[in-house]
Structure formats: structure tokens, C-alpha cells
Amino acid sequence: xxxxxxxxxxxYGYVILFIWSTLEGELGLIMAGIMxxxxxxxxPIAIFVAGLGGFVGxxxxxxxxxxxxxxxxxxxxxxxxxxxxxxxLLQRYGWPIIFIQRYLYGMRTVIPMSIGITRYSAKTFxxxxxxxxxxxxxxxxxxAYFFGEELLQLxxxxxxxxxxxxxxxxxxxxxxxxxxxxxxxxxxxxYLGETK
Numbered sequence: 001x002x003x004x005x006x007x008x009x010x011x012y013g014y015v016i017l018f019i020w021s022t023l024e025g026e027l028g029l030i031m032a033g034i035m036x037x038x039x040x041x042x043x044p045i046a047i048f049v050a051g052l053g054g055f056v057g058x059x060x061x062x063x064x065x066x067x068x069x070x071x072x073x074x075x076x077x078x079x080x081x082x083x084x085x086x087x088x089l090l091q092r093y094g095w096p097i098i099f100i101q102r103y104l105y106g107m108r109t110v111i112p113m114s115i116g117i118t119r120y121s122a123k124t125f126x127x128x129x130x131x132x133x134x135x136x137x138x139x140x141x142x143x144a145y146f147f148g149e150e151l152l153q154l155x156x157x158x159x160x161x162x163x164x165x166x167x168x169x170x171x172x173x174x175x176x177x178x179x180x181x182x183x184x185x186x187x188x189x190x191y192l193g194e195t196k
Contacts, residue, residue: 055133063116
């Protein structure tokens with residue numbers, strides 16, 4: 001299984017990196033940095049692909065907010081506090097919040113959607129978002145690139161002492177299950193609402 005995963009990374013590494021980067025992918029960027037360190041990826045191309053993925057992801061969230069306001073207001077009721085906080089941050093700090101939003105845990109998808117709801121210029125958002133995404137990709141991948149040997153040693157240690165990772169794997173699995181359960185519930189409610 002491990003060999004198959006490594007083969008996929010070698011064959012489709014840039015595609016996987018792009019997709020991962022559109023979906024809040026710091027882990028994908030770290031893997032790209034390690035693969036650049038080992039020579040399996042080109043460092044400049046990895047940074048560009050990851051930055052482009054991060055840019056595209058946030059642009060999608062922005063336009064979801066811009067053209068789906070009823071969906072945002074009605075379907076994402078559980079996120080209202082985060083949307084209120086995003087509006088407050090935008091009013092207080094202006095454009096820098098677009099620049100740093102990808103570093104704010106739990107707010108990366110909310111802030112672009114929240115900005116999309118407002119009358120904020122789409123061109124200005126796109127420009128700041130692109131610069132921010134490239135810097136985010138550069139910093140994360142370069143750190144993993146320069147500390148590649150240490151990270152590989154950590155991975156090897158984890159493989160030898162896998163039992164240490166069991167609690168983290170359970171938490172990760174539980175988190176994924178909870179997320180998928182919520183998504184399917186929302187999709188079901190939306191479908192039932194539309195068919196009534």
C-alpha cells in the first residue's frame with residue numbers, strides 16, 4: 001500500500017498537490033517540500049502549483065459567497081458566529097485580513113465567503129489572494145524543504161513506533177467521520193427542502 005501511495009505521488013504529485021492546496025492543504029505542502037528535498041519534485045514548480053491551488057480554492061469560496069447569499073444565510077446557520085467575526089475582522093483590519101486569513105484555523109473558508117457577501121472588489125480580493133497564496137506556499141514548502149531530512153527521520157520513527165500514532169489516527173478518523181456525517185446531513189436537508 002505504501003509503495004502504491006509513493007508511486008501515485010511520483011506520477012501525479014503536482015495534480016495531488018494542486019487539489020490538496022485548494023482544500024486547506026498544509027500537509028500537502030509539507031509533503032511537497034519533502035519531495036522537493038529528495039529530488040522527486042521541482043521546488044519552484046511545487047511552490048507555483050501549491051500557490052495556484054490555494055488561490056483557486058479561495059476564489060471559489062469568494063464566489064460562493066458572492067452569488068449564493070441565500071445559501072450562506074440559510075444553510076450555514078451553525079457558522080453565523082464565524083461569519084460575524086469575519087465581517088468584524090474585515091471592517092477593523094481591511095485588506096490585511098485577506099492576506100492572513102489562510103493562517104487562521106477554522107476561518108480559511110469562512111472569510112472568503114464572508115468577503116464575497118459584501119461589496120468588496122472582486123479584483124482587489126483576487127490580487128491580494130494571489131499574492132497571499134504564493135507567499136503561503138513559498139514559506140510552507142521552503143520550511144519543509146530545508147528541514148526535509150529531519151521530517152523524514154520523524155516519519156521513519158513514526159513507522160517504527162506506529163502505536164504512538166494510534167490515538168491521533170483515531171481522532172483524525174473520528175474528525176473525518178464527523179465532517180462527512182455533517183456534510184451528508186446538510187445535503188439531505190437541502191435535497192428534501194428542494195423536493196417539497
